[in-house]
Amino acid sequence: MRWKGIALMVGGTVGAGFLGIPYVVAKAGFGIGVLEIVLVGIITTLLALYTAEIIMLSKKHQLPSAVGKFLGGTGKHLMIITLLIGLYGALCAYSVGFGQTLASMVGGEPLYYSIAFSLIAGMFVYRGLKIVSKSEVLLIGVLIPLFVVITLYLTPKVEVSNITYVNPSMWALPFGVILFAFSSWTSVPETILAVKRKIVRTVIESSIVIGLLYLVFTAAFVGAFGQDVSEVATNVMHGPIGVVANLLPLFTFTTSYLVLGLVVKDSLKEAYRLNNYQAWILAILVPLAIVIFIKPTFIDVLSIAALIADTLAIILIGAAVIRARKTKEGIVPGGILLVIITIVATLSGSIIALVMR
16 A cells, blocks of 8 residues: 555656756756755655644645644635645646647747647546546656656766756755655645555655656756756657657646646635636636746746745645644654744745745
């Protein structure tokens, strides 16, 4: 059962974010990138563990309801808004990333591909198609083989100068993208149903697997391409191997968009008592409008969404943990001091990253 939990956590976490890590790490330097991957990995692991603690102590499966148990109605609604910010950001990222990837393969204007992708995928979301209900496990089955093929192909092309390059003035750039890539806390409620009391071990083991995948993937692309790596990393590859490599983001963006589109629609229906059409309009057309009128880059969407949503999440979940531990025993060691340190570290990193953008 624990392996199923790990598959759910890894599949629910590894989405668009990891494809942007090589680009931002290449700008700051691989050494800086490795340090931030480790530190952010620790912070997000603690956030996932605190999420599990709140759900188990509250006996509420939905995260907003779990937070609301300890922070009241205001806390519940703020948690809903936080989730929606993160989910909207992810939908925008998948749309932008799909457009950029398809353009890199066949040419043309990325924005047009993004619009077409959002509308076509949005039709499936409107109908509530359930063919992607097991997409996390399916994603892992596709992801790992492609990871292996791409890494083996790029390893002989790694240059030492690309690995040793460093630009300290860009150290804050990777923080938001790496934070997005490690955001596993939203997968915790579903994982708890699969592993029950083994959730702490499952979260930690999943974080290690995710971190190792990111380190290997980033080392391969930064080492092989250096400053030339694309915002969507695989877009820098061309020819037959480029087609194979770019199947990874196309598959990831599509399955993740369908899953999260359904999550947003259903969340809006439940939270605000909207009908299917109203919820669909807000779920699909709002991020599409952002893509069309604001025209964010792939990296901008990843970074800003995570810096806002994950920071709000750790503040709300951390506050709920502190409140809960006044009357209940927690499942995460370290006491309240560690909760406060996690909140301060995330908040400080996010503020600095936003200011230095």
